[in-house]
Amino acid sequence: MIINQIRTKLMKRLLTAACMTTALALAGPASAGWIPVTESLTGNLVISELGGTPGFNITATNLDGDVNFVALPETQLKGMYVRGELDLYAPSPLTQTEPIFQVTSTGFTNIFKGLLGIPDAGLSGVEIFQLSFGATSTQSGFGSFDIVYDGFTSDAFISAINNSIGTTLVNTQGSGVVTVEYGYDGSSVSMGITESFEGWMGFESLLNLAGQSLANTLGVGDFYGGTIAGRFELTNADIKFVPEPGSLALFGLGMAGLAAVGMRRRRM
Numbered sequence: 001m002i003i004n005q006i007r008t009k010l011m012k013r014l015l016t017a018a019c020m021t022t023a024l025a026l027a028g029p030a031s032a033g034w035i036p037v038t039e040s041l042t043g044n045l046v047i048s049e050l051g052g053t054p055g056f057n058i059t060a061t062n063l064d065g066d067v068n069f070v071a072l073p074e075t076q077l078k079g080m081y082v083r084g085e086l087d088l089y090a091p092s093p094l095t096q097t098e099p100i101f102q103v104t105s106t107g108f109t110n111i112f113k114g115l116l117g118i119p120d121a122g123l124s125g126v127e128i129f130q131l132s133f134g135a136t137s138t139q140s141g142f143g144s145f146d147i148v149y150d151g152f153t154s155d156a157f158i159s160a161i162n163n164s165i166g167t168t169l170v171n172t173q174g175s176g177v178v179t180v181e182y183g184y185d186g187s188s189v190s191m192g193i194t195e196s197f198e199g200w201m202g203f204e205s206l207l208n209l210a211g212q213s214l215a216n217t218l219g220v221g222d223f224y225g226g227t228i229a230g231r232f233e234l235t236n237a238d239i240k241f242v243p244e245p246g247s248l249a250l251f252g253l254g255m256a257g258l259a260a261v262g263m264r265r266r267r268m
Contacts, residue, residue: 041065051208063133074117081108084237114151137186150175165213174200
């Protein structure tokens with residue numbers, strides 16, 4: 001009799017704790033991750049093989065500066081925010097002194113909500129890889145990874161894209177997998193990109209539209225061949241991500257389930 005009373009009190013406490021945990025998870029604020037990506041990174045950029053066979057390449061040379069690569073495990077995000085300034089200058093022999101493409105955000109701008117991350121079982125938390133480029137750097141490496149996404153691009157970001165390259169994008173939802181094969185050394189990075197996607201045009205088509213728009217702006221539209229090239233400057237760039245508190249909620253529901261099973265066994 002005493003044992004049964006103890007069990008009943010224990011189950012009630014366990015169930016109460018589970019309900020409180022779930023309530024806190026659903027109502028409480030989620031912790032945010034804030035990572036400085038770079039104070040300054042400059043170099044020459046070429047994005048090639050756009051608009052043709054599936055896949056495209058990104059090559060950056062003459063790099064100078066420090067940058068953090070952020071590896072995020074597959075996570076449901078309440079929001080992913082960015083800030084910083086990116087300037088792209090026309091390639092030689094064109095003589096434009098002002099950027100041909102410029103994006104500036106002094107405050108954090110929300111760009112995405114939904115599933116995002118690298119589906120790697122060994123990636124249990126956020127990992128940051130610090131790279132330093134320049135004449136004295138001796139670093140090198142290569143490999144590959146996938147990025148999965150399934151969610152909504154913010155209306156503000158879609159509007160910024162439309163205003164920048166003259167598109168009329170309206171669909172802010174899409175999903176897909178981007179596979180990146182990469183290599184880097186002291187002053188350069190090369191990446192081969194392939195992707196599968198549903199619900200939108202995909203990154204290659206979007207970049208191709210941007211390339212066509214830039215070529216028309218420069219008056220060389222007839223010579224555009226699926227390549228975006230130029231000198232770039234990335235300054236004061238940061239990323240902030242706010243995860244959904246789903247893992248804590250699931251923990252609370254799991255505790256409640258264990259309590260319910262224990263009470264049913266006691267009755268039996």
